[in-house]
Amino acid sequence: MRRRARNRIPQQWEPVGTVTEMFMYPLKSGRRVPIDKANCTEYGFQFTDPSLPHFRDRCLVIYQDTTKEMKSARHHPKILLLEAGIVDRDNFSLSAADMGSVIFKVPDLTAEKNHVILIMHTEELVSTLDCGDEVAEWISNYVLGKPTGLRLGFHDGTHGRDIEKYYPKETARNPHLNNSAGGLYSDLATFHLFTKSSLEDVQAKIPNANITMNNFRPNIVVGGDIVPYSEDDWDWIKIGDVIIRKTMTVPRCRVTTLNPESAEPLKNY
Template structure:
């Protein structure tokens, strides 16, 4: 065999080795655990129809690839999705949140009928928003964290004026965007540094307008321990805006950090990242008042700092939906580690 043939087969062997390694890792990633350990039960199920808005507490939820959704038993004509609505600025098309405008946490969203949502906030008349479609409304691109470009359907001028008056006190400046779940986000493009560090994170982890992933889980005993550390504190789990709250008599505080897999009913979730926390946790979700002492961030910064690129305090875990299904309050929660 000549040098050319030898080089060819050497190159082919290299390619096959690379492809084989990729397929092995892909298959390994897709394998779900066989054995599970029961750790507690689902204490709360929260859905946030509007990013930075008020929570909607559910007794049952459908867990879809992009996060929680109401069930038809709960709301027959239309089912709200988690963080399926977002407020953004008309001028720069960047999203706006309660981090800057705390009063946003008081905005409630409900289903009015098969074609309309009802949106309420203190001192404001009820806004009835026609559920938009790509046929009727303009598609657009807005920006989330790190300049991530994400698809939205604008909800119209009346909605824009309503949100502008409530949040800014002006007749214009803000718009309301809606996601119909027809497209997935390209997280990796805008969040490369995070992807390089968290190896289980993928584009399939993304929610609709969530900061990153589709599901956020918190262990209630972690909140209990945090309150003890703060002293004379009644910080609520809702300050952290989780979708799933797990509780149980034998769960240690922060045990969720070690749960690589979580199973509830038929739903299987993969722990892809600890949840780094921001100033939004200092806002009381019931009255929109920001804490004057920066709690709970101040205490978390003393003992719960991430080693990742964000260098921020952590509470709870970000999950990717690996198997869809339904979750009910009171369901047993099982966890597993990778084999």
Template sequence: MSELIGLQRRAPVETLDCGDDAAVWLSRFLLGEQSGIRLGYYREQFRRNIELQYPKYFRDYVNIRLESAGIYTDLTSYHLINEASIDDLNTILENPVVPNNFRPNILVEGQNLEAYSEENWNWIKIEEVVLRYVKPCTRCILTTVDPEAGNLSADREPLKSILRTNNLKQPAHIKCEGKKAVMGILIELWKSGEINVGDEVLVA
């Protein structure tokens, strides 16, 4: 039975190997070794089947679909946080955190934004780019890693405080993942384009 569960959780991704020259160069540069790293090229037709890896998400989250998946990300390629959410969290932390603790692709700021309001955004438009809400971004122990030093916090912060102040709310989501801490949202790309720091963000 354990082997079957393991197989269900895997989602292999096909890549084109870029050859020995690239592999040796990267291994020398990053590891100081002759081998250890290989470079793969991903093609869109290699898209993995995330429903095999996360069947319960497809049962309990209505917006998730096969097209939500990125290349090597767990579920989606894009993660957005409203800066007011981080500011609100920092009011209760002894040691404030920075956005890099949560590794968002997109950080939104605005004078009238309420903390955690991004969880109610169904659509996000930035210039010509259109993104769609998929699910809340549940958090794990990696949020407690100092992004500069790489050390785990001894007190499990900020994860402990997030779990106390902002977690999954919908019964179906709690059934799926438990009462997990939430910071930001996972989103998928509906219309591609270029975005830049300072672009206007429209939400609906």
């Protein structure tokens, strides 16, 4: 992996490290899916298998059935333990250790009844396709302990988000954060990159906290002889043939304070 800071795509690159791990999070706030390759799209990671076009990073989102408000692990920590998978071209799955699994179809884009407008952060309105009653009941039972209350939405990747309209403070502070930088249902940016050296520095400062890379939920992990947090200054990043530009440093939410394996809060430090 190589990088160099310039206002336009560099022609020469400085080696800084090696990609050691990659992850997708098909369900927003859900469990990670380790991957060894992926297509890098304008909306984030996508499975490379052309027969499985629907499996993308943060392509699934849980929302409240009456208010249509997005719900994440910030509201319901148990969502962290839900694992999304793909069965075939037309079917996804969700599973949890104490709930088994449920299989549901990729929603039909042409069915008007499937179209829903979600309310994301800062009252952002985003389109979704509802995934049906069976998976909605399964999620509600798992998260709420009752058969109603939550539903599941799917983003088919055919439209973007109006980041500039709904996040004026963030775009003012980060000039490269704009409508071309938003993911599907990620909070803001398309990719999250983190270095192992930054993690090791955090671990050294709070050694009893049992913090791992999974607390920070990165898409791309970079290893090597790297100064901790120096990734904050990498304006341009080249991984193989893919070039990405830094849009912002990540103001990680309180989900980092939850144990990703149990969904229980970490001890206060």
